[in-house]
Amino acid sequence: MKKLIVIIIILGAGNFAFSQGAVMTKYFEKYSSDEDFTKVSVSSKMFSLFTELDANTEDEKEFLDAISKLKGLKAVVGENVESSESKKMYNSAVADVDKEGYEELMTITDAEENVKISIKESGGKIEELILVAGGKSKFALLSLYGEIDLKKISKLASSMRVHGMQHLRNLDDDNDNDRN
Amino acid sequence: MVLVAWVDYLQEPTFESPMRKTLLLLALFSSILSFAQESILKDFAEERRDVKLCFYPSTLRMINIKKDPNYYELVNDVEKLLIYIMDSGESTEWTDQYRDLGYEEYIAMYGKVDLVLLGKDEEYVGLSGSEGRLAAFYLRGAIAFQKIPELIKTFQSGDMLSLIKFNMDK
Numbered sequence: 303m304k305k306l307i308v309i310i311i312i313l314g315a316g317n318f319a320f321s322q323g324a325v326m327t328k329y330f331e332k333y334s335s336d337e338d339f340t341k342v343s344v345s346s347k348m349f350s351l352f353t354e355l356d357a358n359t360e361d362e363k364e365f366l367d368a369i370s371k372l373k374g375l376k377a378v379v380g381e382n383v384e385s386s387e388s389k390k391m392y393n394s395a396v397a398d399v400d401k402e403g404y405e406e407l408m409t410i411t412d413a414e415e416n417v418k419i420s421i422k423e424s425g426g427k428i429e430e431l432i433l434v435a436g437g438k439s440k441f442a443l444l445s446l447y448g449e450i451d452l453k454k455i456s457k458l459a460s461s462m463r464v465h466g467m468q469h470l471r472n473l474d475d476d477n478d479n480d481r482n
Numbered sequence: 483m484v485l486v487a488w489v490d491y492l493q494e495p496t497f498e499s500p501m502r503k504t505l506l507l508l509a510l511f512s513s514i515l516s517f518a519q520e521s522i523l524k525d526f527a528e529e530r531r532d533v534k535l536c537f538y539p540s541t542l543r544m545i546n547i548k549k550d551p552n553y554y555e556l557v558n559d560v561e562k563l564l565i566y567i568m569d570s571g572e573s574t575e576w577t578d579q580y581r582d583l584g585y586e587e588y589i590a591m592y593g594k595v596d597l598v599l600l601g602k603d604e605e606y607v608g609l610s611g612s613e614g615r616l617a618a619f620y621l622r623g624a625i626a627f628q629k630i631p632e633l634i635k636t637f638q639s640g641d642m643l644s645l646i647k648f649n650m651d652k
Contacts, residue, residue, distance in 0.1 A: 340593030347601065348588040354628045379593075 325398045325432065326445045329378045338382060344375040346448070365457045373448035380441040392416055392436025395443050399432055407431075414438065419470070421450075428452065433470065519583060520564070523607055523620045526576040527566035537563040552629045559624035566618045580607050 333339035353370045357363035383391065396418050404420035411417075415437035422430040428450040435442040446455075455470050527534070537545075542557040577598050581587070585600040585607065596616075599608040606625070609618040 334592075337593055340591060340595070343587065343590045345587050345589070347586050348599070351588070351627045354626075356628055 323376070323430075323445065323447070325395070325402055326376045326378075326443065328398065329395070329443050330376065333378055333380070339378055339380040342375070342377040342379070346373045349374075349448075361457065364454055368451060368454035368458055371449040371451070372446060375444070375446050377442065377444040379444075381439065383439055383441050385438050388436045388439060388441050391441045392434060395434045395436075395441075399434060404430075404432055415440070431455070431470075519580070519605060520562075520620050520622070522576055522579045522583075523564065523566070523618060527568060527618055530568040530570065531566045532569060533565075533567040535563075535565040537565075556626045556629040558626065560621060561623040562621070564620040566616075568616050568618070570614050570616065577607070577609065 330341055330343075333341065349369050349372045352366055355362075355366060357366050380388075380391070399418070399420050402422075404422050406418065407421050408419040409417065415435055417433065417435045419431065419433045421428045421432070430445060430447040431450050432446075433442070433444040435444075446458075458470065537560075539557070539560065542560055542563065543554065546553045574592075577600060580600050580602075583602070585602040585605075588599040588601055589597060590599075591597040595610075595612040597608075597610050599606065601607075604622065604624050606621040607619065609616060611617065
Protein backbone atom coordinates (compact mmCIF):
# COMPACT_ATOMS: atom_id res chain seq x y z
CA MET A 303 0.00 0.00 0.00
CA LYS A 304 2.81 2.39 1.01
CA LYS A 305 4.59 1.54 -2.22
CA LEU A 306 1.47 2.40 -4.20
CA ILE A 307 1.16 5.81 -2.45
CA VAL A 308 4.82 6.56 -3.16
CA ILE A 309 4.39 5.64 -6.84
CA ILE A 310 1.28 7.84 -7.12
CA ILE A 311 3.13 10.78 -5.50
CA ILE A 312 6.11 10.36 -7.86
CA LEU A 313 3.85 10.15 -10.91
CA GLY A 314 1.88 13.18 -9.70
CA ALA A 315 5.05 15.21 -9.15
CA GLY A 316 6.27 14.23 -12.60
CA ASN A 317 3.05 15.41 -14.22
CA PHE A 318 3.18 18.68 -12.27
CA ALA A 319 6.76 19.35 -13.34
CA PHE A 320 5.86 18.59 -16.94
CA SER A 321 2.80 20.83 -16.95
CA GLN A 322 4.94 23.79 -15.81
CA GLY A 323 6.72 23.93 -19.12
CA ALA A 324 3.98 22.47 -21.31
CA VAL A 325 3.35 25.65 -23.32
CA MET A 326 7.03 26.24 -23.95
CA THR A 327 7.65 22.59 -24.81
CA LYS A 328 4.83 22.71 -27.35
CA TYR A 329 6.28 25.75 -29.16
CA PHE A 330 9.85 24.44 -28.98
CA GLU A 331 8.74 21.24 -30.69
CA LYS A 332 6.53 23.01 -33.20
CA TYR A 333 9.33 25.27 -34.48
CA SER A 334 12.30 22.98 -33.84
CA SER A 335 13.20 22.67 -37.51
CA ASP A 336 12.10 26.13 -38.62
CA GLU A 337 15.20 28.33 -39.02
CA ASP A 338 13.10 31.50 -39.09
CA PHE A 339 12.36 30.93 -35.42
CA THR A 340 15.20 31.21 -32.92
CA LYS A 341 14.93 28.82 -30.01
CA VAL A 342 16.90 29.77 -26.90
CA SER A 343 17.39 27.67 -23.80
CA VAL A 344 19.49 28.81 -20.85
CA SER A 345 19.87 26.40 -17.96
CA SER A 346 20.46 26.91 -14.25
CA LYS A 347 24.07 25.77 -14.86
CA MET A 348 24.58 28.89 -16.98
CA PHE A 349 22.94 31.14 -14.43
CA SER A 350 25.09 29.65 -11.69
CA LEU A 351 28.18 30.80 -13.60
CA PHE A 352 27.03 34.39 -13.19
CA THR A 353 27.31 34.03 -9.43
CA GLU A 354 31.08 33.76 -9.90
CA LEU A 355 31.20 37.25 -11.41
CA ASP A 356 32.26 40.17 -9.26
CA ALA A 357 29.65 42.90 -8.84
CA ASN A 358 31.11 46.40 -9.01
CA THR A 359 27.92 48.43 -8.62
CA GLU A 360 24.63 48.09 -6.75
CA ASP A 361 22.81 47.48 -10.06
CA GLU A 362 25.17 44.65 -10.94
CA LYS A 363 24.73 43.18 -7.48
CA GLU A 364 20.95 43.19 -7.87
CA PHE A 365 21.24 41.67 -11.32
CA LEU A 366 23.48 38.85 -10.10
CA ASP A 367 21.22 38.27 -7.11
CA ALA A 368 18.15 37.99 -9.35
CA ILE A 369 19.83 35.75 -11.86
CA SER A 370 21.26 33.37 -9.27
CA LYS A 371 17.75 32.33 -8.25
CA LEU A 372 16.60 31.48 -11.75
CA LYS A 373 16.41 27.87 -12.88
CA GLY A 374 16.13 28.58 -16.57
CA LEU A 375 15.02 30.68 -19.47
CA LYS A 376 13.43 29.49 -22.67
CA ALA A 377 12.36 31.55 -25.62
CA VAL A 378 11.00 31.08 -29.12
CA VAL A 379 11.44 34.19 -31.22
CA GLY A 380 10.24 34.65 -34.77
CA GLU A 381 11.23 37.61 -36.89
CA ASN A 382 9.96 38.39 -40.36
CA VAL A 383 6.68 36.65 -39.59
CA GLU A 384 3.76 37.73 -41.77
CA SER A 385 1.53 40.21 -39.96
CA SER A 386 -1.62 38.07 -40.13
CA GLU A 387 0.33 35.00 -39.06
CA SER A 388 1.91 36.87 -36.15
CA LYS A 389 -1.52 37.91 -34.87
CA LYS A 390 -2.80 34.34 -35.13
CA MET A 391 0.26 33.03 -33.31
CA TYR A 392 -0.13 35.60 -30.56
CA ASN A 393 -3.80 34.72 -29.98
CA SER A 394 -3.08 31.02 -30.05
CA ALA A 395 -0.17 31.32 -27.57
CA VAL A 396 -2.23 33.50 -25.22
CA ALA A 397 -5.02 30.90 -25.31
CA ASP A 398 -2.51 28.13 -24.53
CA VAL A 399 -1.09 30.11 -21.59
CA ASP A 400 -4.57 30.81 -20.19
CA LYS A 401 -5.54 27.16 -20.58
CA GLU A 402 -2.54 26.12 -18.48
CA GLY A 403 -3.81 28.23 -15.58
CA TYR A 404 -1.32 31.10 -15.63
CA GLU A 405 -2.45 34.28 -13.92
CA GLU A 406 -2.39 37.48 -15.95
CA LEU A 407 0.05 40.08 -14.66
CA MET A 408 0.12 42.70 -17.37
CA THR A 409 -1.15 43.33 -20.89
CA ILE A 410 0.23 45.96 -23.25
CA THR A 411 -1.64 46.72 -26.44
CA ASP A 412 -0.43 49.33 -28.87
CA ALA A 413 -0.17 49.90 -32.60
CA GLU A 414 3.18 48.12 -32.82
CA GLU A 415 2.85 45.12 -30.57
CA ASN A 416 0.59 43.18 -28.21
CA VAL A 417 2.19 41.81 -25.08
CA LYS A 418 0.81 39.65 -22.32
CA ILE A 419 2.79 38.74 -19.22
CA SER A 420 1.47 35.95 -17.00
CA ILE A 421 2.77 34.15 -13.94
CA LYS A 422 2.40 30.87 -12.13
CA GLU A 423 2.65 30.97 -8.35
CA SER A 424 3.24 28.26 -5.81
CA GLY A 425 3.24 28.81 -2.06
CA GLY A 426 3.11 32.57 -2.52
CA LYS A 427 6.21 32.59 -4.70
CA ILE A 428 6.34 33.20 -8.42
CA GLU A 429 7.90 30.15 -10.01
CA GLU A 430 7.33 30.92 -13.66
CA LEU A 431 6.81 34.06 -15.70
CA ILE A 432 5.66 33.71 -19.27
CA LEU A 433 5.58 36.48 -21.84
CA VAL A 434 3.81 36.41 -25.18
CA ALA A 435 4.48 39.19 -27.69
CA GLY A 436 3.11 39.57 -31.19
CA GLY A 437 3.87 42.48 -33.45
CA LYS A 438 3.62 43.41 -37.12
CA SER A 439 6.29 40.96 -38.13
CA LYS A 440 7.45 39.49 -34.86
CA PHE A 441 6.41 36.83 -32.42
CA ALA A 442 8.02 35.96 -29.09
CA LEU A 443 7.22 33.48 -26.38
CA LEU A 444 9.50 33.65 -23.37
CA SER A 445 9.48 31.75 -20.11
CA LEU A 446 11.56 32.44 -17.02
CA TYR A 447 11.40 29.89 -14.24
CA GLY A 448 12.87 29.49 -10.81
CA GLU A 449 12.45 31.87 -7.89
CA ILE A 450 11.30 35.11 -9.48
CA ASP A 451 11.35 38.48 -7.79
CA LEU A 452 9.31 40.92 -9.87
CA LYS A 453 11.18 43.89 -8.42
CA LYS A 454 14.40 42.52 -9.85
CA ILE A 455 13.09 41.29 -13.17
CA SER A 456 13.53 44.72 -14.78
CA LYS A 457 17.27 44.48 -14.04
CA LEU A 458 17.38 41.25 -16.02
CA ALA A 459 15.34 42.77 -18.80
CA SER A 460 17.81 45.63 -19.17
CA SER A 461 20.78 43.30 -19.36
CA MET A 462 19.56 40.43 -21.53
CA ARG A 463 19.27 40.98 -25.25
CA VAL A 464 16.43 38.58 -25.96
CA HIS A 465 13.51 39.91 -27.99
CA GLY A 466 10.50 40.42 -25.75
CA MET A 467 12.47 40.90 -22.55
CA GLN A 468 12.41 44.69 -22.98
CA HIS A 469 8.72 44.56 -22.02
CA LEU A 470 9.64 43.20 -18.60
CA ARG A 471 11.18 46.57 -17.77
CA ASN A 472 7.60 47.82 -17.42
CA LEU A 473 7.14 45.55 -14.42
CA ASP A 474 9.39 47.77 -12.32
CA ASP A 475 7.32 50.87 -13.14
CA ASP A 476 4.19 48.90 -12.38
CA ASN A 477 5.56 47.82 -9.00
CA ASP A 478 6.57 51.40 -8.19
CA ASN A 479 3.06 52.61 -9.03
CA ASP A 480 1.57 49.87 -6.85
CA ARG A 481 3.71 50.95 -3.94
CA ASN A 482 2.87 54.69 -4.29
CA MET B 483 46.91 -2.90 -28.76
CA VAL B 484 48.19 -0.28 -26.35
CA LEU B 485 45.74 -1.53 -23.75
CA VAL B 486 46.96 -5.14 -24.09
CA ALA B 487 50.56 -3.98 -23.67
CA TRP B 488 49.62 -2.05 -20.53
CA VAL B 489 47.80 -5.04 -19.01
CA ASP B 490 50.79 -7.30 -19.75
CA TYR B 491 53.08 -4.73 -18.17
CA LEU B 492 50.95 -4.54 -15.03
CA GLN B 493 50.98 -8.31 -14.70
CA GLU B 494 54.75 -8.41 -14.47
CA PRO B 495 56.12 -9.53 -11.08
CA THR B 496 57.58 -6.09 -10.34
CA PHE B 497 54.00 -4.76 -9.96
CA GLU B 498 53.15 -6.60 -6.82
CA SER B 499 51.32 -3.82 -4.94
CA PRO B 500 47.54 -4.08 -5.59
CA MET B 501 47.15 -0.37 -4.78
CA ARG B 502 49.75 0.57 -7.38
CA LYS B 503 48.02 -1.60 -9.96
CA THR B 504 44.64 -0.06 -9.17
CA LEU B 505 45.99 3.49 -9.45
CA LEU B 506 47.71 2.78 -12.72
CA LEU B 507 44.59 1.15 -14.17
CA LEU B 508 42.48 4.10 -13.05
CA ALA B 509 44.89 6.56 -14.63
CA LEU B 510 44.93 4.52 -17.83
CA PHE B 511 41.16 4.21 -18.13
CA SER B 512 40.53 7.86 -17.27
CA SER B 513 42.91 8.93 -20.03
CA ILE B 514 41.21 6.57 -22.51
CA LEU B 515 37.77 7.92 -21.49
CA SER B 516 38.96 11.51 -21.83
CA PHE B 517 40.35 10.76 -25.27
CA ALA B 518 37.06 9.13 -26.26
CA GLN B 519 35.11 12.24 -25.25
CA GLU B 520 37.41 14.51 -27.21
CA SER B 521 37.20 12.19 -30.19
CA ILE B 522 33.47 12.79 -30.75
CA LEU B 523 34.22 16.34 -31.86
CA LYS B 524 37.37 15.25 -33.69
CA ASP B 525 35.47 12.59 -35.65
CA PHE B 526 32.90 15.17 -36.68
CA ALA B 527 35.22 18.06 -37.45
CA GLU B 528 38.40 16.59 -38.94
CA GLU B 529 36.94 15.97 -42.40
CA ARG B 530 35.11 19.29 -42.58
CA ARG B 531 37.57 21.68 -41.02
CA ASP B 532 39.20 24.69 -42.60
CA VAL B 533 41.13 25.59 -39.49
CA LYS B 534 42.19 23.54 -36.50
CA LEU B 535 43.82 25.13 -33.49
CA CYS B 536 45.12 23.12 -30.60
CA PHE B 537 46.26 24.94 -27.47
CA TYR B 538 48.08 23.58 -24.46
CA PRO B 539 49.03 25.63 -21.34
CA SER B 540 52.25 26.88 -22.90
CA THR B 541 50.65 27.94 -26.22
CA LEU B 542 47.72 29.53 -24.41
CA ARG B 543 50.12 31.71 -22.46
CA MET B 544 52.14 32.50 -25.57
CA ILE B 545 49.31 34.36 -27.36
CA ASN B 546 48.99 36.81 -24.48
CA ILE B 547 51.40 39.28 -26.04
CA LYS B 548 50.43 42.14 -23.70
CA LYS B 549 50.75 39.83 -20.68
CA ASP B 550 47.24 40.61 -19.42
CA PRO B 551 46.93 39.17 -15.89
CA ASN B 552 43.20 38.52 -16.37
CA TYR B 553 43.96 36.29 -19.30
CA TYR B 554 46.53 34.32 -17.30
CA GLU B 555 43.96 33.80 -14.55
CA LEU B 556 41.38 32.68 -17.08
CA VAL B 557 43.51 30.03 -18.73
CA ASN B 558 45.66 29.06 -15.77
CA ASP B 559 43.89 25.72 -15.26
CA VAL B 560 43.08 24.95 -18.88
CA GLU B 561 44.79 21.72 -19.90
CA LYS B 562 43.76 21.65 -23.53
CA LEU B 563 41.70 23.70 -25.95
CA LEU B 564 40.79 22.50 -29.42
CA ILE B 565 39.11 24.85 -31.90
CA TYR B 566 37.78 23.88 -35.29
CA ILE B 567 36.42 26.26 -37.89
CA MET B 568 34.53 24.68 -40.76
CA ASP B 569 32.16 25.44 -43.57
CA SER B 570 29.14 23.43 -42.58
CA GLY B 571 27.86 20.49 -40.62
CA GLU B 572 24.76 19.41 -38.76
CA SER B 573 25.52 20.64 -35.26
CA THR B 574 22.94 18.58 -33.37
CA GLU B 575 24.42 15.26 -34.48
CA TRP B 576 27.62 15.39 -32.42
CA THR B 577 26.35 17.57 -29.57
CA ASP B 578 23.66 14.93 -28.92
CA GLN B 579 26.41 12.35 -28.50
CA TYR B 580 27.89 14.52 -25.73
CA ARG B 581 24.46 14.86 -24.13
CA ASP B 582 24.20 11.06 -24.14
CA LEU B 583 27.49 10.97 -22.20
CA GLY B 584 25.96 13.14 -19.48
CA TYR B 585 27.20 16.54 -20.60
CA GLU B 586 24.78 19.13 -19.24
CA GLU B 587 23.46 22.03 -21.24
CA TYR B 588 24.49 25.54 -20.23
CA ILE B 589 22.99 27.31 -23.19
CA ALA B 590 21.50 26.25 -26.51
CA MET B 591 20.27 28.48 -29.29
CA TYR B 592 19.09 27.26 -32.67
CA GLY B 593 17.84 29.25 -35.62
CA LYS B 594 19.71 31.47 -38.05
CA VAL B 595 22.48 31.53 -35.48
CA ASP B 596 23.40 28.39 -33.54
CA LEU B 597 25.11 28.52 -30.18
CA VAL B 598 25.64 25.59 -27.82
CA LEU B 599 27.65 25.16 -24.62
CA LEU B 600 27.71 21.81 -22.82
CA GLY B 601 29.80 20.78 -19.84
CA LYS B 602 30.58 17.87 -17.57
CA ASP B 603 32.99 18.06 -14.64
CA GLU B 604 35.87 20.01 -16.12
CA GLU B 605 35.24 19.34 -19.79
CA TYR B 606 33.33 21.67 -22.06
CA VAL B 607 32.25 21.51 -25.68
CA GLY B 608 30.51 24.14 -27.68
CA LEU B 609 29.77 25.62 -31.05
CA SER B 610 28.83 28.85 -32.64
CA GLY B 611 27.59 28.94 -36.20
CA SER B 612 25.78 31.04 -38.73
CA GLU B 613 25.38 31.20 -42.51
CA GLY B 614 27.17 27.94 -43.19
CA ARG B 615 30.18 28.69 -40.99
CA LEU B 616 30.69 26.77 -37.80
CA ALA B 617 33.22 27.14 -34.99
CA ALA B 618 33.40 24.31 -32.49
CA PHE B 619 35.59 23.76 -29.47
CA TYR B 620 36.56 21.23 -26.85
CA LEU B 621 38.09 22.44 -23.60
CA ARG B 622 39.55 20.34 -20.80
CA GLY B 623 40.32 22.03 -17.51
CA ALA B 624 38.85 24.76 -15.36
CA ILE B 625 37.95 28.22 -16.56
CA ALA B 626 37.85 31.32 -14.36
CA PHE B 627 34.47 32.51 -15.65
CA GLN B 628 34.60 35.75 -13.67
CA LYS B 629 37.48 36.86 -15.88
CA ILE B 630 35.62 36.44 -19.16
CA PRO B 631 34.06 39.96 -19.36
CA GLU B 632 37.42 41.64 -18.87
CA LEU B 633 39.00 39.26 -21.30
CA ILE B 634 36.44 40.03 -24.01
CA LYS B 635 37.44 43.70 -23.69
CA THR B 636 41.07 42.69 -24.10
CA PHE B 637 40.31 40.69 -27.24
CA GLN B 638 38.25 43.56 -28.65
CA SER B 639 41.07 46.01 -28.07
CA GLY B 640 43.31 43.79 -30.21
CA ASP B 641 45.84 43.15 -27.48
CA MET B 642 45.73 39.42 -28.05
CA LEU B 643 47.55 37.76 -30.90
CA SER B 644 44.75 36.67 -33.20
CA LEU B 645 45.78 33.19 -34.23
CA ILE B 646 42.37 32.49 -35.72
CA LYS B 647 42.53 35.54 -37.98
CA PHE B 648 46.12 34.70 -38.84
CA ASN B 649 45.08 31.20 -39.92
CA MET B 650 42.06 32.42 -41.86
CA ASP B 651 44.17 34.93 -43.76
CA LYS B 652 46.62 32.30 -44.96
